Structure formats: structure tokens, C-alpha cells
Amino acid sequence: MRTLEIIAIVASILILVAAGWFWLEQILAARELLEIADG
Amino acid sequence: MDLLPFFTWLDTSLLADLSKAYGGVFAVVQMFHLVSLAVLGGMVLVADLRLLGVLLTDVPLTLVLRETRRGFDLALLALVISGVFMSSAVAMKLYYNQMYWVKMIALLVGVLFVYFIRRPLLGETPEQLRPVTRHLIALSSMTTWFTVAASGRWIGFS
Amino acid sequence: MLNQWLLDLAQYFAAQDWSIGLHESIYAYALIETTHVLTLMLFLGMLIVIDLRMLGLIFRDVSAADLAARLDKPMIIGFVVMVITGFILYYAIPVRTTQSIWFRIKVVLLIAAGVNAWLFRKRMQASIHTWARDASPPAHIRRGAIRSLVFWTGVIFTGRAIAYDWYDCHKPLPEFLQWAAGCIDPSAAE
Numbered sequence: 001m002r003t004l005e006i007i008a009i010v011a012s013i014l015i016l017v018a019a020g021w022f023w024l025e026q027i028l029a030a031r032e033l034l035e036i037a038d039g
Numbered sequence: 040m041d042l043l044p045f046f047t048w049l050d051t052s053l054l055a056d057l058s059k060a061y062g063g064v065f066a067v068v069q070m071f072h073l074v075s076l077a078v079l080g081g082m083v084l085v086a087d088l089r090l091l092g093v094l095l096t097d098v099p100l101t102l103v104l105r106e107t108r109r110g111f112d113l114a115l116l117a118l119v120i121s122g123v124f125m126s127s128a129v130a131m132k133l134y135y136n137q138m139y140w141v142k143m144i145a146l147l148v149g150v151l152f153v154y155f156i157r158r159p160l161l162g163e164t165p166e167q168l169r170p171v172t173r174h175l176i177a178l179s180s181m182t183t184w185f186t187v188a189a190s191g192r193w194i195g196f197s
Numbered sequence: 198m199l200n201q202w203l204l205d206l207a208q209y210f211a212a213q214d215w216s217i218g219l220h221e222s223i224y225a226y227a228l229i230e231t232t233h234v235l236t237l238m239l240f241l242g243m244l245i246v247i248d249l250r251m252l253g254l255i256f257r258d259v260s261a262a263d264l265a266a267r268l269d270k271p272m273i274i275g276f277v278v279m280v281i282t283g284f285i286l287y288y289a290i291p292v293r294t295t296q297s298i299w300f301r302i303k304v305v306l307l308i309a310a311g312v313n314a315w316l317f318r319k320r321m322q323a324s325i326h327t328w329a330r331d332a333s334p335p336a337h338i339r340r341g342a343i344r345s346l347v348f349w350t351g352v353i354f355t356g357r358a359i360a361y362d363w364y365d366c367h368k369p370l371p372e373f374l375q376w377a378a379g380c381i382d383p384s385a386a387e
Contacts, residue, residue, distance in 0.1 A: 002160075004156065004159060004160050005160060005169075005172055008156050008157070008160050008172060008175070009171070009172055011152060013175065013179075015148060015152070016178060016182055019182045019183070019186050023186075030224055033223065034223065034224070037223060062361070062363075063363075066357065066358065066361060069357060070353060070357050070358075073234070073237070073353050073357060076237070077238060077241035077242055077245055078242070078245055079242075080238020080241070081244075081245045081246045082246075083238075083242075084238065084239060084242050084243070084271070085242075085243070085246055085268070088271070094268070094271065095264075095267050095268075097267075098259055098263075098264075098267075102259070106255050106256045106259075107246075107255075110246075110249070110255065185235070188234075188235050189231060189235060192230075192231045192234055192235065193231065196227045
């Protein structure tokens, strides 16, 4: 496998993990805020 | 890297004088930002869904990637130009806005990935790449541009 | 009069619990609106690629008929999401939306775009076997594509303008705009 292809795979996985973590954090923070608001 | 001096400068620059002068000017520039967003979306989705093998499967991959390249470049250029203009109007507010920095980081990642990894890799013989490579590139691409767009919209709500 | 009927309908919606709930929610309206704006990348993205093909500017080596047929499904999925989220946005703030001159122009442009698309498809289906593989389709097809792009650009522009209050009913407006936007004076004796 070419070096660039390996870089592409690793970078893609990192992007997916980072984005997934970020959006999950946003959803959890929002839920917490809603619980406080209802609460 | 402290960007506060840059944003402070931008906030009082000639560009800011223009963008802050009339709310109508800002609004029209933002409208062009949205049109460019639609074009970028089309180019990204057509290329990435083809890479995933779910759309235009009877059209050669090389052709789809080639045909969507210029539209992507032009749309991105228009988005950056209109984006800089709008940023100058509310520079200090943006500097302290978390979503703005999420958008800028995602944008930087997107641009670096496209021009230094994706284009060189897919440029020659994309059909010969492993399916897993093509799929990962497509998914990370759509995720990145979605994040840029979504965090961009959310700037207004935060 | 039509303006009164539209206002009555809007006030009927505005009084409903779901409308109030959406309007007052912390996140629901923002999420619906974000979905609406982001989905234009899918719906208008596909539409623009098709129109650019019909103008002979992109995918010139691919049959126009094939391209339109392939991109149709994701485009329609996007369109359905736009319509649903669009209606919810109207439903959440019905009175202000109904009396927004920009919203009214947007609806007119949507209808124009719809009529243009329907006529375009009819003409396309009638003749496409003759020009589908041509790099540049015939002039009347290209004109239809330009009209489509103009109408949809107008939809984006007016859609964005709704949020601005430059021409809201509480502002001093010329009589023509007051009528066009449906600003009915509730204190006017009938």
C-alpha cells in the first residue's frame, strides 16, 4: 500500500472519530441543558 | 498562536467599514454564501456518493471526480471570500464564539485533506484503490463538510 | 380577502400547543432550521448539477437523460425534507411568516420553479432521445435550466431575508407593501 493511501486511511479515521466525538458531546450537553430547563 | 491581534485589526479594517456599513450588504453577501454552499454540497455529494458506489455507478469514477473538481474549487473560493467579508463585520464576536473555531478547524482540515491527500491520491487511478480506502475518504469528506456547514449555522445560535 | 384568510389560518396555527412549543423551545426550532438550511446542499446540490448538465457546462460526456435520472432520487429525498422542515418552520411562527413579504415572494418563486420544472420535464421527455448525448442541449432546454437556476437562487435569497425585519408590518411601510405583505390593521373598523 502506498504511503499516501495509508495517510488517507489514518486521516479519515481520525476525522470520523473527532467529528463523532464532537457531535456526541454537543448532543449530551444539550440534553443536560434541557434536563435543567425542565427540571 | 494568539489570533486576537489579527481579529482586532480585522474588526476595524476597511473591509469591516464596508461590511458593517449596511445590514443589506452583509445579508446579500450571506445569500451568495448560501448559493455557494448549495454548489459545494452538490459537488461533494455527487463525488462522495460515487466513491461509495451508491450513485452514478454506471459512470466511470475518474469522470465523476474530474467533472466535480472545478465546481468544488469555485464554490469553495466563493465561500471563503464571502466568509472573510462576513467575518470582518462581526470579528470580535466571532473570536469569542466556540462554534466559529469549530468551523474554522473543520474547514482547515477539509481544505488540507482535499488538496494534499485526496486529490493526489484519487488523481491518477482511483479505480485501483481498495474499496475501504475509497469509502473512508468519502465518509470523512461528507462528515467534514457537514461539520463545517452545521457548525457554521450554529454560530448564529450560540 | 385572501390576506384576511391567510391571517386567520396563521392565527389558528399560532394558538395550537405544538406551534407554541416549537416557538418557545430551546433547540427544536434551531434544529429544524439547521436541517432546512443544510438539506439545501442535497436538494439544490443535485438540482444545480443537473441544470449545469442541461447548460452543457458539466458532465458533457454523460447522457443528460441518464444524469438527470440518476440524480433524481437523492434530489427528491432532499426536496421532501425541505418541504417538511419548511412547513414546520412556518407552523412554528405562522403570523410573522405569513405577513413577511419575503416569504410571500419565496412562495411565488417556489411555484414558478415548480411550473418551470414540470414544463421542462415534459419538453425534455418529448425530445431527449434526439439530444441526450449532445454535449450541449438545444437552446430551449438551456433556457429552462437558466430559469430554474434563477428561480432557485431567488428562493435562497428570499428565504434568508425572512429573518430580517426591514419590511415587517410594524415598520412604516408604503401602502402597496402593506397590502402585498398582508399587514391587516386589527384596529381598523369594518
